[in-house]
Amino acid sequence: MAEPSQGWRLPEEGGRRTASPEPPCYARAMLAFTLRRLAVAIPTLLAIATASFFLMRAAPGGPFDTEADLDPVVLENLYRAYGLDQPLLEQYWIYLANVLQGDFGPSLVYEDFNVTELIAIGLPVSARLGFTAMFVALLLGATCGIVAALRHNRLFDHATMTMAMTGIAIPSFVTAPILALFFGLYLKLLPVAGWNGGAAANMVLPVIALALPQLAIIARLMRGGMLEVLRANFVRTARAKGLPERQVVINHVLQSAAVPLVGYLGPALAGIMTGSLVIELIFDLPGVGRYFIQGALNRDYPLVMGIVIVYGTLIILLNLLSDLAYAALDPRVRRTYR
């Protein structure tokens, strides 16, 4: 099939990278935008650190209170050993100074480890789960959304969207145990829990449980975007000039329809990593989420703060990435970044 003449394309057609080359100031504008965002990130992180430091301290109880039978002298010694006997403001300054040097301090719950070591152990697990789940959700969700939009108001559309609504409505702490019971105990196909060094079999169920709600949201977003773009003028033009429907969809619709999805993906990826703490508990996975829960319950100030700061940074970076991707996809957005 011959490619029709390029001269027919309208400027607002979706701004593909292969479209007319950008003026040279584009790269510089993007760089300036990125730098500006990164500069704003520093006070944001500082505010996050400060707020979480004082909020943690405002919570009743202390790090060693769960060991109910500690002698007062023993307890006093423990507080001194960890510098918790200092005035609060002083502890805050010491903490900030240490964090700026990349030292999150010792954990108070896992006392043989530094917070940095614990995050280095847990984050790869959470990240691997999160990325895999997001990849699965994106692949299946986008496909479902596209097909549903193309079969608008037909059986496939209704079936997919009903399933998507169900997927969004059922929380993962319900699906996870059911998956474990069915595939683990009943069918005996997969392990019910455990990490086992990240073996594929151990990842299947947690990834499904994590991916399901995301998959549903992505399918709905993709379908919505598609339906909107399918009705747009440039698509009608493309059809009018005689392009086959397949080319209309692949060359013209998809890229524009994906724009709302890109905006969603950045925060969602950060969310799926933080949000996996329920999954980590139910499947006994050694991710950061479990440290976070244990840290919060046991008032492990440095551990909770460390995780909050790392997640804060992740969210800021992923948001920035998704904004940049936005700009790459949509010239209108790009213009506002100057």
Next chain:
Amino acid sequence: MPAFRNALLASASLLLVSAGAADTLRRGAVAEPNSLDPQVVSGASSTIMRDLFTGLTSYDSAGRLIPGAAESWEISEDGLTYRFRLRENLKWSDGSPIAAKDFVYTLRRLLTPGNRTRFGSFFYSIRNGRRIMSGELDPTELGVRAEDERTFVIELQRPDPTLLEKLSNYAAAAMPQAVIEEHGRRWSRPGRVVTTGPYRLAEWVPQSYLKLEKNPHFYGADDIEIETVQYFPTTNAETAMRRFLAGDLEFLLTFPSDRMEWIEENLPGQLKIWPALGISYITFNNRKPPFDDVRVRRALTIAVDRQQIAERIMVVGVPVAYTMTPSVVSNYDNPVPDYARQPMPDRLAEARSLLEAAGYGPDRPLTFELRYEPPEENRRLAIALQAIWRDIGVNTELLFTDFGTLYRSVRTGDYTAARFTWFSPTDSPETFLFILESGSTTNYSGYHNAEFNRLITVAEAQLDRDARLATYRKAEAMALADYPVMPLYFMVHRNLVAPDIRGYTPNSRGMTATRYLHRVKQ
């Protein structure tokens, strides 16, 4: 679908592996250890720690006290000097010899401020112990010395009838001075830590598992059948249960109590429940209204039908409690108060009239806040108490908090009533009665009775066991007549054990050391 096929293959190989490694025992752990330093670790990880470290004394498979690193000991007539004879050829897990001076180092380190140690207060009876812990004296002033390579001597400042039991604690097992000084806080990592117990640390993946392998240099290594034991920390009890049902874990120290009936029906013989050295009780804040009035405390205490609580709320079959000291404590006849034998209608009638006498009635009902903490079964208990007390015209407001918040509020006296649990490290009444002694760390109720305090001091100095227990009994009966706290039920150990695992006798201490376990062919 190659990913799915891989997953299937991987799970099949996983099954093969777990079937092949018959000498590995897979145990559940309630929580990740906060440390593997035996003097820093908290009580929750004691099973793991006892597999790794053995003190001067130890326990057999039925929880009876037996010699550990020491083969024998002599106690002076005044009960103040203990002379331990160490075993011949006692070795660390790296094969180097353990000497008496290592125990001197251990106890000094335990009582040195700034070492983050937890169990120091166990050994305040050792001469100068408390003053060293509070920084007044130098650790070298502690009443411990090495007389020669194999003779270790402890001098006490007051008789301590539970010393031998307490010396079985891993915190008092020999600590490797050279390793600790070389690596500091990180000495307890795999590859560095040397142990003294039946096992040594092979791997530690936080939040995943701990792998322990048999210590060939342990004095009793020849009798150990389980070559490798893995502990999997499972914070979620339901997950632990699923892993047990899937055969992934073989020994659980606890399980969700609402699964009790199902377990009894479907896993016959795998469930082990027996009384523990622990009590669940309600602590009343005696320092402020309404519980500064003994009539109110008595009314609430006698109104609760313990049998109902034990049978209908705590489904796991707990023994009912009317005293602080559990009935399972050896050689002790616990002083059960008279109301325990009265019929419930009489008790309820008396409770109502007591409240009336204290100035409460339909127009001015007694209202107070009851605090409780996880797990879920405590919620059922709190709701049951609320319903029981509503019958005598009391409004109970329930407040659910986490452990930390609860402990902080009872420790600072900032509460009205709270549900609490106490486990004793020793098979004796003393730590249960400390809960009622003025100035004791665990006296959250603020109860004060000078005569009770005096009797406790008298008992502590009595070397004759029967005389001492009789004094404790007298003291306990006296305090219970003031209803400072409300005993509810005694704790139980509840384990789930795979049918092919044998080798231990359920005991009140809950000792389930891996060194005694073995697997039988099914």
